[in-house]
Amino acid sequence: MTVLSFLLIWLGLGVFAAASVARAVRYARAPVHLRWELYPVPHEAPERAAHGGSRYEEPEWWAKPPSKNLLGELAYMLPEMLLLAGLRQHNRRLWYRSYPFHLGLYLVAAAGALLGTGAMLDVAGVPLGDRAAHVLTAACDLLGAAGVVLGTGGALALLHARLTDAKLAAYSAPADYFNLALFAGVLPLAGLGFLLEPAPSLLVAARVVRFDTAAPLHPVLASGLALASLTAAYIPLTHMSHFVGKWFTYHNVRWDDGPDGERLRARMAEYLTYRPTWSAPHILADGTRSWRDVAGSNPTRGGER
Amino acid sequence: MSRPTRVSDLSRRDREEVTRIDKAPLAPLPPPLDDPAALPAFSSLSDQARERYDGALDGTIALNLPVPSGPDEERTLVARFLAGLDKLFERENNWMFLEPLVLTMEHCAKCQTCSEACHVFEAAGGEDIYRPTFRAEILRRLYFKHVRTGGLLAAWHHGDITVNWPLVARLAELSYRCNLCRRCAQACPLGADNGLVTHELRKLFSQEMGIAPKELHDNGSMLQLRAGSSTGMTPAVVRDNVEFIDEDIGEKTGLEVKTPWDVEGADVLLVHNAGEIMAWPENPGAFAVILNAAGISWTMSSELAGYDSINYGLWYDDAQFARVAIRHAEAARRLKVKKIVLGECGHAHKALMVVADRVLSGDLDIPRESCLTLFRDIVASGRLKLDPSRNDFPVTLHDPCNVVRLMGVVEPQREILRAICPQFREMAPRGVDNYCCGGGSGFAIMSGHNFRDWRLQVAGRKKVEQVLEAFADCLDPSIPKYICAPCSNCKGQFRDALEYFGLWRDHRILYGGLAELIVNAMTDVKPGFIEWEWH
Numbered sequence: 001m002t003v004l005s006f007l008l009i010w011l012g013l014g015v016f017a018a019a020s021v022a023r024a025v026r027y028a029r030a031p032v033h034l035r036w037e038l039y040p041v042p043h044e045a046p047e048r049a050a051h052g053g054s055r056y057e058e059p060e061w062w063a064k065p066p067s068k069n070l071l072g073e074l075a076y077m078l079p080e081m082l083l084l085a086g087l088r089q090h091n092r093r094l095w096y097r098s099y100p101f102h103l104g105l106y107l108v109a110a111a112g113a114l115l116g117t118g119a120m121l122d123v124a125g126v127p128l129g130d131r132a133a134h135v136l137t138a139a140c141d142l143l144g145a146a147g148v149v150l151g152t153g154g155a156l157a158l159l160h161a162r163l164t165d166a167k168l169a170a171y172s173a174p175a176d177y178f179n180l181a182l183f184a185g186v187l188p189l190a191g192l193g194f195l196l197e198p199a200p201s202l203l204v205a206a207r208v209v210r211f212d213t214a215a216p217l218h219p220v221l222a223s224g225l226a227l228a229s230l231t232a233a234y235i236p237l238t239h240m241s242h243f244v245g246k247w248f249t250y251h252n253v254r255w256d257d258g259p260d261g262e263r264l265r266a267r268m269a270e271y272l273t274y275r276p277t278w279s280a281p282h283i284l285a286d287g288t289r290s291w292r293d294v295a296g297s298n299p300t301r302g303g304e305r
Numbered sequence: 306m307s308r309p310t311r312v313s314d315l316s317r318r319d320r321e322e323v324t325r326i327d328k329a330p331l332a333p334l335p336p337p338l339d340d341p342a343a344l345p346a347f348s349s350l351s352d353q354a355r356e357r358y359d360g361a362l363d364g365t366i367a368l369n370l371p372v373p374s375g376p377d378e379e380r381t382l383v384a385r386f387l388a389g390l391d392k393l394f395e396r397e398n399n400w401m402f403l404e405p406l407v408l409t410m411e412h413c414a415k416c417q418t419c420s421e422a423c424h425v426f427e428a429a430g431g432e433d434i435y436r437p438t439f440r441a442e443i444l445r446r447l448y449f450k451h452v453r454t455g456g457l458l459a460a461w462h463h464g465d466i467t468v469n470w471p472l473v474a475r476l477a478e479l480s481y482r483c484n485l486c487r488r489c490a491q492a493c494p495l496g497a498d499n500g501l502v503t504h505e506l507r508k509l510f511s512q513e514m515g516i517a518p519k520e521l522h523d524n525g526s527m528l529q530l531r532a533g534s535s536t537g538m539t540p541a542v543v544r545d546n547v548e549f550i551d552e553d554i555g556e557k558t559g560l561e562v563k564t565p566w567d568v569e570g571a572d573v574l575l576v577h578n579a580g581e582i583m584a585w586p587e588n589p590g591a592f593a594v595i596l597n598a599a600g601i602s603w604t605m606s607s608e609l610a611g612y613d614s615i616n617y618g619l620w621y622d623d624a625q626f627a628r629v630a631i632r633h634a635e636a637a638r639r640l641k642v643k644k645i646v647l648g649e650c651g652h653a654h655k656a657l658m659v660v661a662d663r664v665l666s667g668d669l670d671i672p673r674e675s676c677l678t679l680f681r682d683i684v685a686s687g688r689l690k691l692d693p694s695r696n697d698f699p700v701t702l703h704d705p706c707n708v709v710r711l712m713g714v715v716e717p718q719r720e721i722l723r724a725i726c727p728q729f730r731e732m733a734p735r736g737v738d739n740y741c742c743g744g745g746s747g748f749a750i751m752s753g754h755n756f757r758d759w760r761l762q763v764a765g766r767k768k769v770e771q772v773l774e775a776f777a778d779c780l781d782p783s784i785p786k787y788i789c790a791p792c793s794n795c796k797g798q799f800r801d802a803l804e805y806f807g808l809w810r811d812h813r814i815l816y817g818g819l820a821e822l823i824v825n826a827m828t829d830v831k832p833g834f835i836e837w838e839w840h
Contacts, residue, residue, distance in 0.1 A: 048716075056674075059678060260670075276397060
């Protein structure tokens with residue numbers, strides 16, 4: 001069981017990372033779309049971002065460099081990522097359920113990352129020392145416990161909402177219930193496992209890093225970690241990968257007011273050579289015409305300009 | 306409580322509406338429209354129309370889809386729809402919006418946050434088919450089932466869907482129950498864009514199946530490409546009409562008004578929504594007065610489409626959109642102007658300044674500017690002598706979605722109004738959080754069957770509420786009031802809504818553009834440029 005658990009932990013983490021990267025690469029390689037931004041755009045100059053303005057408010061805007069306001073973006077992004085500020089603003093009732101769930105996952109992920117880092121330092125021959133190890137273990141146990149409680153509570157609250165709110169139920173697929181039930185089951189199972197496991201959590205992490213299966217894990221912890229790892233592998237294969245998608249929806253669409261550069265011009269030129277196959281007669285796409293030809297044609301004049 | 310309408314209801318083979326909006330409890334309006342019994346009746350669709358057209362959805366019709374002759378034609382139509390669905394997700398066919406569309410398909414959490422932001426959903430008393438997620442949910446299920454070919458796993462993960470002609474026809478109609486204002490997208494915590502879903506569905510129907518409202522396609526973009534303007538005005542006619550406007554405005558203002566045509570090398574090519582020339586001639590007339598008084602070197606173009614800034618393709622068809630955008634830029638290039646200035650037309654702003662930005666390259670990449678910033682600079686420069694006391698009546702400002710939320714021109718128009726209208730008051734919410742007038746995405750020019758009722762009672766309801774709240778302290782008909790709507794389509798919607806609800810007749814609420822307010826305040830102009838008469 002311990003061997004299987006350790007295998008699944010590595011496999012789960014690997015699939016999670018690979019699938020997340022693959023998804024990000026897929027979006028990054030998508031063709032550059034036509035501009036479709038939504039205001040406010042927080043990287044606008046502060047005096048304009050405050051009211052949602054753009055550079056188009058400026059006289060002779062084309063003669064001025066575009067605004068770059070990293071602080072503005074950070075001021076928007078940090079509350080969005082850490083507090084789910086958008087949901088809080090627009091759907092407070094759901095935020096009360098969703099935020100504990102997400103915060104719980106953040107805390108569990110933070111505990112896991114800290115444990116993993118400590119364990120890897122140990123394996124790399126940089127031991128933490130007893131005091132630091134105790135502090136780290138205590139901190140991770142605290143974060144993990146809080147994460148499990150919040151995450152489980154949030155998942156159950158969201159599941160309750162999906163089951164009882166007709167407007168949510170009407171749009172919920174079987175997988176939506178399954179996903180929430182999965183979190184509501186896996187988190188407490190893993191948390192209980194750490195409670196029952198006699199070895200400190202940092203030592204467990206070090207064994208995982210070393211793939212040291214000599215000392216068996218408590219069966220509940222082994223089961224909990226195995227299921228948690230499978231869950232981690234499953235997340236980026238679903239819409240729950242919005243931690244990846246959201247970067248693109250914000251930076252590549254909602255805030256993408258970027259001026260044209262040479263690289264973008266070259267890509268646009270390439271896209272205009274594509275040959276559309278839309279079938280409506282007025283498109284005049286016969287399979288040989290490029291988008292440039294189509295855009296230059298006039299369907300009211302037999303395709304001539 | 307009745308059960309929510311479900312996606313599966315759209316696949317029903319009967320020809321009954323999925324819901325009947327004329328029977329629905331619409332959202333209450335504030336005084337003086339707070340008695341539902343006193344509001345105009347929602348006219349029913351005729352039996353003949355029900356018999357003749359398919360896509361029974363909600364008791365109104367936007368598309369006039371003929372009933373297929375039999376199962377064979379139904380199968381052909383469904384096959385064409387599915388072919389178009391594939392193309393929507395192909396790089397070669399839809400590079401323009403592929404990335405945002407796929408992101409929206411793959412990341413909606415179905416939390417319904419967007420629904421609360423939608424004025425149509427709210428006005429219709431929470432009718433499910435108007436949720437921004439409703440049509441997105443249909444497209445999402447189709448995407449995972451037919452494009453990603455997910456089979457049973459897709460049904461488990463995303464929900465199942467039955468594709469048949471009734472679903473396709475109802476979905477086509479449903480794509481014309483959204484104003485494309487994208488307030489829903491602004492509210493989405495994940496950045497999903499259900500407004501874009503409407504846009505893409507419309508494209509699928511137009512670009513693959515040739516299905517689009519007659520007002521937008523045959524009498525819109527096609528007429529513009531044929532005659533030069535969706536109004537049908539040819540270059541010769543538009544010049545005649547503008548000459549007449551110049552004479553009329555000259556008499557009215559006491560100034561010599563002359564619109565220059567085809568002046569090579571002018572600083573500014575001004576492009577109006579040609580509907581202004583036909584319906585609200587005082588607006589292009591006011592532009593001429595302002596630009597001449599400010600000493601601007603400007604011209605209009607009599608090239609094909611060069612005198613009409615509309616670009617209806619923005620709402621339903623990428624090919625039509627590109628064709629018109631290119632013609633606008635070509636008109637400017639031929640005249641060798643320094644910049645294009647767009648008149649008071651919201652969708653023309655967004656089409657030419659934002660959406661076409663990446664495809665207008667080389668010598669077609671001519672600077673493009675909003676008339677609102679040009680006006681702001683003229684007013685701020687002191688080149689016009691302005692007397693705000695001439696505008697001493699309540700004025701509120703409507704924010705056209707395309708100018709504000711979708712391109713970030715928020716303050717220039719306010720700076721002007723604060724300077725020249727002592728009784729200016731804002732609507733709530735405003736700016737980038739505004740509500741659509743209800744005429745957006747082409748609805749302002751669509752009134753077939755009883756669609757006008759739907760447009761005014763449902764799509765325009767929230768805006769009527771906002772107007773009444775903005776003027777709540779001065780509804781007395783002895784006080785003339787002015788809605789400044791710097792957008793031609795929005796003005797069309799206000800014209801219809803104010804008449805429909807009797808708000809001009811009973812409360813003297815008028816609408817108009819920003820240019821008219823500026824000229825009304827010019828001391829060089831005879832007093833009373835704004836005439837308090839219905840038009």
